[in-house]
Amino acid sequence: MIExxxxxxxxxxxxxxxxxxxxxxxxxxxxxxxxNGAGKTTCIRIVMDIFKADSxxxxxxxxxxxxxxxxxxYLPEERGLYQKRTIxxxxxxxxxxxxxxxxxxxxxxxxxxxxxxxxxxxxxxLDTLSKGNQQKIQLAIALISDPDIIILDEPFSxxxxxxxxxxxxxxxxxARMGKTVIFSSHQMSQVEEFCDDICLIHKGKSVLxxxxxxxxxxxxxxxxxxxxxxxxxxxxxxxxxLSALRTKLGDAIKDIAEYKSGCLVTLASAxxxxxxxxxxxxxxxxxxxxxxxEPTLEEIFIEKVGGAPEKPEGEQPSDDGKSGKRRFGLxxxxxxxxxKSRNAKGRTDERGRRS
Amino acid sequence: xxxxxxILSFEYMGYLKNKxxxxxxxxxxxxxxxxxxxxxINSAVQSISGPGEKGKALLIATSAGSGGSLAATxxxxxxxxxxxxxxxxxxxxxxxxxxxxxxxxxxxxxxxxEGMTYKLYGLGHNFSMYSLVGALDAYFTExxxxxxxxxxxSEVRTGAEQALAIVVNGEIESVDGGDATSNYFLSYLMLxxxxxxxxxxxxxxxxxxxxxxxxxxxxLLITSAKPVQLMxxxxxxxxxxxxxxxxxxxxxxxxxxxxxxxxxxxxxxDAATGFVSTNLSAGLVIFFLAFFLCGYFxxxxxxxxLGSTVSKIEDASAVTTLPQLIVIAAFIVSMIGMxxxxxAYVKVLSYIPFxxxxxxxxxxxxxxxxxxxxxxxxxxxxxxxxxxxWVAAKIYRIGVMMYGKPMRLKDIAKAAVQR
Numbered sequence: 094m095i096e097x098x099x100x101x102x103x104x105x106x107x108x109x110x111x112x113x114x115x116x117x118x119x120x121x122x123x124x125x126x127x128x129n130g131a132g133k134t135t136c137i138r139i140v141m142d143i144f145k146a147d148s149x150x151x152x153x154x155x156x157x158x159x160x161x162x163x164x165x166x167y168l169p170e171e172r173g174l175y176q177k178r179t180i181x182x183x184x185x186x187x188x189x190x191x192x193x194x195x196x197x198x199x200x201x202x203x204x205x206x207x208x209x210x211x212x213x214x215x216x217x218x219l220d221t222l223s224k225g226n227q228q229k230i231q232l233a234i235a236l237i238s239d240p241d242i243i244i245l246d247e248p249f250s251x252x253x254x255x256x257x258x259x260x261x262x263x264x265x266x267x268a269r270m271g272k273t274v275i276f277s278s279h280q281m282s283q284v285e286e287f288c289d290d291i292c293l294i295h296k297g298k299s300v301l302x303x304x305x306x307x308x309x310x311x312x313x314x315x316x317x318x319x320x321x322x323x324x325x326x327x328x329x330x331x332x333x334x335l336s337a338l339r340t341k342l343g344d345a346i347k348d349i350a351e352y353k354s355g356c357l358v359t360l361a362s363a364x365x366x367x368x369x370x371x372x373x374x375x376x377x378x379x380x381x382x383x384x385x386x387e388p389t390l391e392e393i394f395i396e397k398v399g400g401a402p403e404k405p406e407g408e409q410p411s412d413d414g415k416s417g418k419r420r421f422g423l424x425x426x427x428x429x430x431x432x433k434s435r436n437a438k439g440r441t442d443e444r445g446r447r448s
Numbered sequence: 449x450x451x452x453x454x455i456l457s458f459e460y461m462g463y464l465k466n467k468x469x470x471x472x473x474x475x476x477x478x479x480x481x482x483x484x485x486x487x488x489i490n491s492a493v494q495s496i497s498g499p500g501e502k503g504k505a506l507l508i509a510t511s512a513g514s515g516g517s518l519a520a521t522x523x524x525x526x527x528x529x530x531x532x533x534x535x536x537x538x539x540x541x542x543x544x545x546x547x548x549x550x551x552x553x554x555x556x557x558x559x560x561x562e563g564m565t566y567k568l569y570g571l572g573h574n575f576s577m578y579s580l581v582g583a584l585d586a587y588f589t590e591x592x593x594x595x596x597x598x599x600x601x602s603e604v605r606t607g608a609e610q611a612l613a614i615v616v617n618g619e620i621e622s623v624d625g626g627d628a629t630s631n632y633f634l635s636y637l638m639l640x641x642x643x644x645x646x647x648x649x650x651x652x653x654x655x656x657x658x659x660x661x662x663x664x665x666x667x668l669l670i671t672s673a674k675p676v677q678l679m680x681x682x683x684x685x686x687x688x689x690x691x692x693x694x695x696x697x698x699x700x701x702x703x704x705x706x707x708x709x710x711x712x713x714x715x716x717x718d719a720a721t722g723f724v725s726t727n728l729s730a731g732l733v734i735f736f737l738a739f740f741l742c743g744y745f746x747x748x749x750x751x752x753x754l755g756s757t758v759s760k761i762e763d764a765s766a767v768t769t770l771p772q773l774i775v776i777a778a779f780i781v782s783m784i785g786m787x788x789x790x791x792a793y794v795k796v797l798s799y800i801p802f803x804x805x806x807x808x809x810x811x812x813x814x815x816x817x818x819x820x821x822x823x824x825x826x827x828x829x830x831x832x833x834x835x836x837x838w839v840a841a842k843i844y845r846i847g848v849m850m851y852g853k854p855m856r857l858k859d860i861a862k863a864a865v866q867r
Contacts, residue, residue, distance in 0.1 A: 169664075170667075175665060178462065182458075182461075190451060234668065
């Protein structure tokens, strides 16, 4: 477990980190999220003991990073290696620096490259590899010493979709093995599906921290997406059914819009979900799918970071139908089912909080 | 220590596997071998091309009576013998020597003047003219003395001949056993080797540090090992590469000189005596290595620290100017000092760390300083190495994570005093 407690760091006049705190549990993929310049890399560098914090403390299982015996694997944001040395030489070198014996370093080099489907580069010089493949090698180096703690700074930047999914697979596997995985990113859609816990940093401050699923569940569950066999609105070829539904539900409905073969309904309250179902039944509409649409990570991110910063706790995502559509946009609908099944697993931990 | 060993061997192997390094070593060895065979090559060239084309010289024979007694001692045959770089011809005094030279007909022209004087005409750029006049002076002086003695009455002639034949030979006996002339060769070798190492391998250290910064390998490295370990490993790695290269060069030079020693002795007896009179004792070898290594480390740590303050190799030259100026100053002062090894300023500088590897070793090897003085100087040097490695490690630690513009002197100083 890594605990970052009240860390503050200034660079001259600029405050890079401002009383930042978060906890990373073992066996969990932890996402450190934020816009460019939010302080993610500074935070990671302080954890890695590259920079010293002006105040605050970082501990690994209760002791300082320096005292901790746990091995750390690190993928820096500024990544590069020796251009004129072979992959094997460099990987064995870093492995040995990280405490492996010569044989173990050679063995791990081969194993990591195999996992990353990069065995053919073993005896190639780094400068003969493409940028994406160099990045793979960097990742292999981060994992060379079988680390207990894996810290990846912007691991997805520069990777093509195939390699990105390979990386995700590796991160998931490491987390499943009970390792502590921290990674930073500013691309929310890319990390959403495999972050367990997150910390959202904005201007050096933590604006949101906790279990992602819980965070999502903490949002009002009043936006419903339902699908019918025949597109709901198109069934009569007019706007009729939408208006009919609006009339039936009256004040309980805030907004309604069609999307593909379904409809997105924003209710005044989550308690009106039953009323919506009954209204559909009365209209002889049998939904094929009927689910609460949770906010995507991107939407949460924009709300926390891109929107007004001073929102009171527990406020509804939107009172305005239009902006609601923007924030809880349609683009993320595809992921809804996945989120639903994750939520269905019944995570009851209440760490997820809004701030 | 294990970390430093790992870094050292990685750096060292990097040089051994580096094509440029290997090619440079081979070229250096080839140059050394060729240089050591210089007398042999010189005589080979002479035997192929035959004796070099001789210059043309004109002896202007003055009409009988004038020209003094010098004219009587020289004719074309004698001149062809004593000044055989020239093909001598003679002509009457109607020839104007200046015209003969300007027309390019002759390279030099000799005209006797009044009394014991003569004039050698030639073009200013004719280098051999200046040694020719020396040879002619020697001959004419001798000839004039002999002819003067000949003209003396017979009863004093023998005495005069005896007086002329007197030669005095002194002998030096060094009370402390030292010999300022004997280890000239060794002192110069140290001087040149150290200078070469400081300029060349200092660049290696800088290039290696800047390379790790510019390729952005540094962040990964400093999270895998402590900056001070990285710095030591690198400096040692470059040092090992330097020693390997130097050892090969020294072996090549020694082998070359041994093989060609006879030719050296024949053609350059002074240089040959220099090699032979090198008086190597075990103590001297140990001091040589100690001064050499301490000198290398002192400068290498400074280079490493300064290298860490820039991010691009283009900026490196700006920060290396200062240490290079010190190296060049130390080198020049030492060169001058070696000919005046007992001067007060030389003694003072031989205790100052940046200069002592150059100067104290010269004083020791030439017998001007004893072991005790050398040990004091070496201790001061070693203390400076420790101090500078400590300061350099601090600058390095801060410097390696600074990207963008090179650090200003103020920032470097701040980094050096930080806790």
